Amino acid sequence: DFKEEWIPKGVLSICFDNPNPSVTSTAEGFLKGANITSVDLVGLHYITSVGNSFLCRCCSLKTVNLECLQNVATIGSLFLNHCKLLEVVDFCSFEKVTCLNRCFLYACSSLKRISNIFGLGNVK
Numbered sequence: 733d734f735k736e737e738w739i740p741k742g743v744l745s746i747c748f749d750n751p752n753p754s755v756t757s758t759a760e761g762f763l764k765g766a767n768i769t770s771v772d773l774v775g776l777h778y779i780t781s782v783g784n785s786f787l788c789r790c791c792s793l794k795t796v797n798l799e800c801l802q803n804v805a806t807i808g809s810l811f812l813n814h815c816k817l818l819e820v821v822d823f824c825s826f827e828k829v830t831c832l833n834r835c836f837l838y839a840c841s842s843l844k845r846i847s848n849i850f851g852l853g854n855v856k
Contacts, residue, residue, distance in 0.1 A: 739766060744792070747772040757781040760808070764788045769817075772797040784808035784833070790815050799825050809833040815840050822847040830854050 760783040802825040
């Protein structure tokens with residue numbers, strides 16, 4: 733799971749902007765419970781698998797840019813789970829996703845808009 737010391741105190745926004753071809757998946761629990769308001773995954777376009785509990789219980793998270801996850805085929809359990817302040821999610825780049833696991837977007841009580849849901853058209 734995420735450890736608070738990984739992000740300096742006071743940092744509320746994270747941008748992954750350095751693409752690395754050797755990074756093809758997120759670790760289980762990565763950023764779980766992080767006290768951040770926004771995440772931009774712009775540099776993670778080599779990711780093909782999102783681990784369990786990715787961005788889970790990020791209670792302050794309001795925005796997340798998923799656009800660069802165009803190569804993701806599998807999303808683990810508890811993805812964007814219990815993100816109580818999250819308002820908008822856009823799935824424009826999720827055409828390769830074939831598997832969504834349990835509790836996907838569960839308990840996101842402030843969610844107002846899900847855009848481009850057709851991007852999840854290959855989920856079985």
